[in-house]
Amino acid sequence: MTGTIDARLAELGVTLPDAPAPAANYVPYVRAGDLLFVSGQISQGPDGLIKGRLGQDMDATAGAAAARRCAISLLAQARAACGGDLDRVKRVVKLTGFVSSTDDFTEQPKVINGCSDFLVQVFGDVGRHARSAVSANSLPLGVAVEIEAIFQVE
Numbered sequence: 001m002t003g004t005i006d007a008r009l010a011e012l013g014v015t016l017p018d019a020p021a022p023a024a025n026y027v028p029y030v031r032a033g034d035l036l037f038v039s040g041q042i043s044q045g046p047d048g049l050i051k052g053r054l055g056q057d058m059d060a061t062a063g064a065a066a067a068r069r070c071a072i073s074l075l076a077q078a079r080a081a082c083g084g085d086l087d088r089v090k091r092v093v094k095l096t097g098f099v100s101s102t103d104d105f106t107e108q109p110k111v112i113n114g115c116s117d118f119l120v121q122v123f124g125d126v127g128r129h130a131r132s133a134v135s136a137n138s139l140p141l142g143v144a145v146e147i148e149a150i151f152q153v154e
Contacts, residue, residue, distance in 0.1 A: 005086035008122050009075075019080040020044070020073055023140070029081045031153070035093070036081050040148040041073035042140060051142040055105030058144055063099060063107075064114030070097075070147040071115040075122070078151055091152040092119050092129040098146045100139045108133040115147050 043050035043066035052058040097112035112133040119127035
């Protein structure tokens with residue numbers, strides 16, 4: 001049976017990929033009580049890594065699209081952690097977003113909105129969360145955006 005969140009993703013035209021495998025010595029998520037900590041997910045789409053540096057190679061709109069791709073990977077990890085049932089997510093608690101950007105680029109919040117807006121579209125008010133949006137000189141593999149999340153799950 002399809003859950004409410006799966007139906008909402010279908011309405012948005014989004015098919016979640018399999019949860020990406022870790023690229024180094026860490027686990028993709030850890031559950032502690034009713035909190036699920038999802039490791040940073042990098043910007044990648046069906047055609048591969050989304051690379052670039054905001055303020056140099058990309059503008060905030062392109063960065064927000066990359067952040068949306070991070071959100072899709074975050075949900076893929078959450079789905080794996082919840083045994084395939086995203087309806088077990090009771091709250092998106094917090095995001096920490098890292099944006100590869102130049103020293104004078106100051107629109108990191110607009111970039112991370114790509115993830116935040118998507119999570120609210122998927123979960124409604126349950127998707128509203130605390131957040132940090134941080135500039136980084138560089139990110140792994142040259143990607144534009146990396147985002148980690150904390151979810152409350154049942």
